[in-house]
Amino acid sequence: MSLSRSLPVLAAALGAVLVSACGSGGSPSASHPAGEASKTAAQILADAQAALGAAGSFRIRFSGTSTTDGPMTLDLVVSSGGVKGSMTAQGVTAQVIVAARQAYIQGRAFFAKTAGADAAAVIGDRWVELPAGQSFGFDGFNDPKTVALCLLSVHGTLVKGGTSSFQGQPTVQVLDRADIPGDAPGTVDVATTGPAYPLHLVQTGAATPGQEKQPAVCGSSSSDPSSGALTNMQATLSDFGAAVAITAPTDPFVLPSSTT
Numbered sequence: 001m002s003l004s005r006s007l008p009v010l011a012a013a014l015g016a017v018l019v020s021a022c023g024s025g026g027s028p029s030a031s032h033p034a035g036e037a038s039k040t041a042a043q044i045l046a047d048a049q050a051a052l053g054a055a056g057s058f059r060i061r062f063s064g065t066s067t068t069d070g071p072m073t074l075d076l077v078v079s080s081g082g083v084k085g086s087m088t089a090q091g092v093t094a095q096v097i098v099a100a101r102q103a104y105i106q107g108r109a110f111f112a113k114t115a116g117a118d119a120a121a122v123i124g125d126r127w128v129e130l131p132a133g134q135s136f137g138f139d140g141f142n143d144p145k146t147v148a149l150c151l152l153s154v155h156g157t158l159v160k161g162g163t164s165s166f167q168g169q170p171t172v173q174v175l176d177r178a179d180i181p182g183d184a185p186g187t188v189d190v191a192t193t194g195p196a197y198p199l200h201l202v203q204t205g206a207a208t209p210g211q212e213k214q215p216a217v218c219g220s221s222s223s224d225p226s227s228g229a230l231t232n233m234q235a236t237l238s239d240f241g242a243a244v245a246i247t248a249p250t251d252p253f254v255l256p257s258s259t260t
Contacts, residue, residue, distance in 0.1 A: 181210020
């Protein structure tokens, strides 16, 4: 499979691992009483959804391995103003910005891999403005509230785990049994001090066969059979509420709408 297919799949896979690692239950509230660890699994995840949606901004670092393309990573800052960061697959890295729902990509090696050396020579180090509606799958991750919905809205049976810690912060774990189509077993560490942010999400096994159902705003996490399976997926969330400025790059190379 070409990189031009694997990178959209990578973005979709981010949603897949996060959805598979946890789910929502009940009606979330942006404020919650102390004692997160004493709540049910569904209550904990409802609080996590509310806290993440209200964060304003955060950083998410994702890694996974494709059986066809090898290691893949994302390192993104998500805010109410859009997305910016980097993505790596098949040994090349591209910078990405999504501002006002318009996507931009930068990376000479990326374009050499996906479009050939001649195209890379023409584009050089300039940012490329993608045709309207083509955002490499990041349109489902363009604001904290949407991400919170996509992360925590689909799940199998939830089980409350024990208390733990992640990077020195006390947490309580929620486990997903992945007993619905397309779901994968996983765990999420939710902070028990301060807002109930989801801090660390890990896939712990293979996905259940079938197609998972997500809210339409999240896009599709499915791919054709040639895309291969994604394993060893995990994500770390941090820098909640940090000041972020995301603006469109100046003088981008405009990709013709007929280009695929």
